[in-house]
Amino acid sequence: xxxDGGPGWGNVVIVLHAYVxxxxxxxxxxxxxxxxxxxxxxxxxxKRGQQIATVGTAGGRYFAHxxxxxREFITPFIGPGYRENTRGWIDGMxxxxxxxxxxxxxxxxxxxx
Numbered sequence: 001x002x003x004d005g006g007p008g009w010g011n012v013v014i015v016l017h018a019y020v021x022x023x024x025x026x027x028x029x030x031x032x033x034x035x036x037x038x039x040x041x042x043x044x045x046x047k048r049g050q051q052i053a054t055v056g057t058a059g060g061r062y063f064a065h066x067x068x069x070x071r072e073f074i075t076p077f078i079g080p081g082y083r084e085n086t087r088g089w090i091d092g093m094x095x096x097x098x099x100x101x102x103x104x105x106x107x108x109x110x111x112x113x
Contacts, residue, residue, distance in 0.1 A: 002038045002052075005078045009067070010058030011035035012078060015046055019099060028095065031078070033067035034058040070095055 005012035013032045018025060036056030046052060057064050070092040 002040050002042050009033045009078055010056055011038050013038055013052050029071045031069045034062055
């Protein structure tokens with residue numbers, strides 16, 4: 001997804017990531033908010049290391065910074081930030097560290113049997 005997420009978010013890009021864990025294909029999403037310029041469009045395939053956007057201010061609402069979060073479910077729903085029910089949110093740094101070093105062509109394909 002790549003679109004305006006509303007006044008609190010500004011431009012948002014959501015990337016869907018597939019990976020295999022214990023032989024099962026799973027998905028997580030990474031959210032990038034408060035963007036100035038989106039360099040990808042909805043439906044684009046994104047490669048590791050590809051620049052997807054530039055950091056922004058959500059239309060001047062904040063100092064320039066990147067809002068980053070990861071979620072374990074698949075939904076285009078953004079919703080308000082800083083809410084009490086954070087079910088589905090995951091520790092992005094822990095996820096990245098646990099999955100760092102995957103082959104460049106790893107897109108969560110099921111293992112060949």
